Amino acid sequence: MFRALKTVSVxxxxxxxxxLSxxxxxxxxxYFQYQLNYQPCIxxxxxxxxxxxxxxAALLVTIAPKQAFLRYxxxxxxxxxxxxxxxQAHELVNIEQVLASGGFTTCALFANFPTWLALDSWFPALFAVTGTCGGVDWQFVGLSMAEWSRFILAVYGLIHLLVFISQLTKPNKNPYL
Structure with missing residues (x-):
């Protein structure tokens, strides 16, 4: 499996x-922010x-996927x-659960980006905080947006881990095996 994954990764x-995903x-x-008016919290x-x-990171590798340094x-x-x-998504899920159970909690109202990466200042339409934490305005099959984000990001993390492990193997000579 890891050899095939390495072959695909190049x-x-x-x-x-x-x-693209x-x-x-x-x-x-x-879309949720600007069309459905669900304002994002920190x-x-x-x-x-x-x-x-x-x-x-994926676009970086796309430049030259056969170069091991860029791939790593x-x-x-x-x-x-x-x-x-x-x-971050897990913390938001915890905040949602505390609020749903009648408790009280809060989060920061402003992003804490480093000065050399002030995304909220450079691209406010994408990264400015306009909402507060904990409101569950949307659910799909019983999961909130934070829970879906946590799941999707965990899948991304697993994929990256498997690809990393695959880089330690020798590639297949036949890319279809």
């Missing part, structure tokens, strides 16, 4: 599919940053973004 199309999820978030913005990081860099950056996103 091709451009899987990375484009990964980047993350882009579609980002666009879905923007945790939502951090989850959005994770999807953005996965997309950028993209896999590590994408995996780190996925883990970061899972942690």
């Amino acid at each position: 091709q451009r199309w899987p990375w484009l599919v990964l980047a 993350a882009l579609l999820l980002l666009l879905a978030g923007l 945790k939502c913005i951090y989850v959005r940053v994770a999807f953005f990081g996965i997309m950028l 860099l993209g896999v590590c950056l994408g995996g780190a973004a996925a883990v970061y996103g899972v942690l």
Whole structure:
């Protein structure tokens, strides 16, 4: 399995599919924000940053997927973004559960990006915080947007882990095995 995965990882199309899937999820978030008026909280913005990081990492590998350095860099950056996103989404799920049980909790009202990466200042339409944490305005098959984000980011993280492990194997001579 790992040899086949390594063979696939040196091709451009899987990375484009990964980047496209993350882009579609980002666009879905923007649709919820600007068309359905579900305003993102700080945790939502951090989850959005994770999807953005996965997309950028995949695009980085797309430049030259046969170059091991770019592939390792993209896999590590994408995996780190996925883990970061899972942690942020998990915190948001916890906030949602506390509020649903009648408790009280709050989160920051402003993003805490480093000055060298002030995404909320550079791209406010994408990364500005306009809502508060904990409101469950949308559900699909019983899961909130935060729970779906946590699940999807965990899948992305698993994919990145498997691709990372596959890089330690020798590729198949026959790419169809």
